[in-house]
Amino acid sequence: MAPDPSEQPEQPGSTKRAGERLDEAILRSKPRFNALEVAAESGVTIEETRRLWRALGFPEFSGEKAYTAADVEAVSTLMSFVDAGAVDFDTAVNLTRGVGQTMARLADWEVSTLVTRVEEMAAGDEANSSRVHSALQLINEVNPPFERLVVYAWRRHLAAAVGRIEAMGAKDEDLHTIDVTVGFADLVSFTALSNTLDRNEIGDLVEVFEARCQDVVARFGGRIIKSLGDSVLFVTNTAEESVGVAEGIINVIGRDAKMPDVRLGLASGPVILRLGDIFGPPVNMAARLTQVARRNRLIVDQNTADLLPVEEWEHRRLPARPVRGFGLVEPVAVRRR
Known part of the structure; x- marks a missing residue:
């Protein structure tokens, strides 16, 4: 029986072939169409096809056959509704565009x-002399359940x-x-610290920071809007929940001797929810407050302070x-x- 090509060691100059094998394993079909053919098959104009393809975040292919039957089906599905x-x-x-940006990051x-x-599979007891083979094996094992x-x-x-639209008090007119x-949480002196760490250490630090923040925010029913490596922007329904998040982040980050200190700022008010992000004065205020907060301390704007029950919270105005x-x-x- 002839050996399975996927089990053969990679040969010099086989990079393209290896890439094609990985593409086919992931996409489950080979490219058969060019852009004009995709448009014809799905019943849309070439310009509409190009706009949808760019919205997904992919570069255009001129006349080459770079599109699969799944690409045709995706365009047809979009145009059906x-x-x-x-x-x-x-x-x-x-x-x-939202799907493209989200899936690209995922x-x-x-x-x-x-x-x-x-790398472990290719180098360890499970080695089959090829990283491509190991990648193909992992794709076959992980992708089906991961898709679900x-x-x-x-x-x-x-x-x-x-549910948040109602719970967070969406305005009837908008x-x-x-x-x-x-809330905005920011690691102190991250730039200076990152200059003393190697790439793996920086990656580990950011991963720990984001993971711990995610755990704390989720515990209080909030949501992380975005993370920027050394900072995290989050929202909650109430001021008390955000203060709980802030205290939790200080506990798991600022009081860990292996982690940098952290500054936190909170601001409350109406924000605009668009494209998975939020915009408005409270967002800017929360970020600005971290620039004047002390290490491992929380400061808030007056709106947030007014929302906290006075019988449970002490307020102290800081100098302007x-x-x-x-x-x-x-x-x-x-x-x-």
């Missing part, structure tokens, strides 16, 4: 997480997002506007100081009675 009148084309492009996250496992997990998680988060408390974009601001330090 446009044709049915559920949404217009611009809304479909907007949703596609894919990068998955690859960076699993690459260590691939992605769909499940999307459904759960969609249900939660719909469902994009919600009242929340915004200039805050970029807001002029002179009197931050408030809070602590439990």
